[in-house]
Amino acid sequence: MIDSHGHPIADSGGALDLSAINVELATDDASRAVRQQSGPSRLSHELLGVRLAAYLGCSVEEVPEARGRASSDWSGYVRGLFADCGITGMVLDPGWNLDATTAQAASFAQMVGCPVRPILRLEPLIDRMIADGAGAAEVLAGVEQAMQDAPGSGYFGFKTIIAYRTGLAVDPGATLARAEASLRESAALPVRRRGKALRDLALRSALGWAAELHLPFQIHTGFGDSEIRLAEANPLLLEELLRTAEGMAATVLLIHGSYPWHEELAYLTLAKPNVHAELSMFNLYSVATVADRMERVLELAPTSRVLCGTDGHGHPETFWFGAHLIREGWRTVRDRWAVQGARSSWLDEVELAIMDGNTRSLYRF
Numbered sequence: 001m002i003d004s005h006g007h008p009i010a011d012s013g014g015a016l017d018l019s020a021i022n023v024e025l026a027t028d029d030a031s032r033a034v035r036q037q038s039g040p041s042r043l044s045h046e047l048l049g050v051r052l053a054a055y056l057g058c059s060v061e062e063v064p065e066a067r068g069r070a071s072s073d074w075s076g077y078v079r080g081l082f083a084d085c086g087i088t089g090m091v092l093d094p095g096w097n098l099d100a101t102t103a104q105a106a107s108f109a110q111m112v113g114c115p116v117r118p119i120l121r122l123e124p125l126i127d128r129m130i131a132d133g134a135g136a137a138e139v140l141a142g143v144e145q146a147m148q149d150a151p152g153s154g155y156f157g158f159k160t161i162i163a164y165r166t167g168l169a170v171d172p173g174a175t176l177a178r179a180e181a182s183l184r185e186s187a188a189l190p191v192r193r194r195g196k197a198l199r200d201l202a203l204r205s206a207l208g209w210a211a212e213l214h215l216p217f218q219i220h221t222g223f224g225d226s227e228i229r230l231a232e233a234n235p236l237l238l239e240e241l242l243r244t245a246e247g248m249a250a251t252v253l254l255i256h257g258s259y260p261w262h263e264e265l266a267y268l269t270l271a272k273p274n275v276h277a278e279l280s281m282f283n284l285y286s287v288a289t290v291a292d293r294m295e296r297v298l299e300l301a302p303t304s305r306v307l308c309g310t311d312g313h314g315h316p317e318t319f320w321f322g323a324h325l326i327r328e329g330w331r332t333v334r335d336r337w338a339v340q341g342a343r344s345s346w347l348d349e350v351e352l353a354i355m356d357g358n359t360r361s362l363y364r365f
């Protein structure tokens, strides 16, 4: 499969702390202790441990140390995991910060042994410009320039995590004057919560620029790490933005299956010909219901606009686990649909599209 959604992994191996695979981000010792105590009580932790034990040929208790030994040849270990789960290409979001470059994507591709298509996340630039005191027009110009430069720098698409900032209730009528005022009015807030009207205007504009560049645009929807306010991540909040000229012109991907709003995502994908559904991340954490969640999207959305991924990050085992689970989920859905009468030739086409072809054509593999 081509993984439609991944992030960089560590530069080296070592013993694996499974409880570190978590959406909770706090880095203090007390939070880490809570994670280590509660981790083994989570189903996703249990299933990953059991499957890794089988892969490494050890008991579940021995996984941390066995992984440490197996990963002494780190690149070999990573490539082995990727080969085992059948990932043959990946869309990479390298960017939590402005230091991310496409050169890192090239070394990542080298490590994992498959082609990688990096995408440019917009918020690191917007956040830094707001923090530096830039005005609204300056921020817009900065975003436009970065997007225009992106194809030449080796990027194959864009991404916004505005859901983590001021939320998905984007006001399509935000003006430059409102954007400027929003910076002044929110100056006392943390940078991530500043400038809602500016961020709304920047996103609407960015969709237009992405459309002109013919590059796909990911919008974070649904759950994520612990910094998100989940109520602000419902994809239906995007409806007004998606009705604007820019929102209709861009190739939009709503990611993470919009967990837990799968039917909402399915409907938007059905009703709007430029909207795509990207299924990832819930296959790392909501592991008993992967097939059900996939089916809630796939039964309604055109399967020609559904992409499957992992949201692997940090530890290569997350890619491995997520890829196996989403393929197993699809097999379950496929079997159900076969019983209902879908032809196997049609199911073969759907499988190829959601696991490979749709991502391949959008990101030009």
Ligand SMILES: [Zn+2]
Pocket: 005, 006, 007, 093, 311
């Ligand atoms: Zn992600």
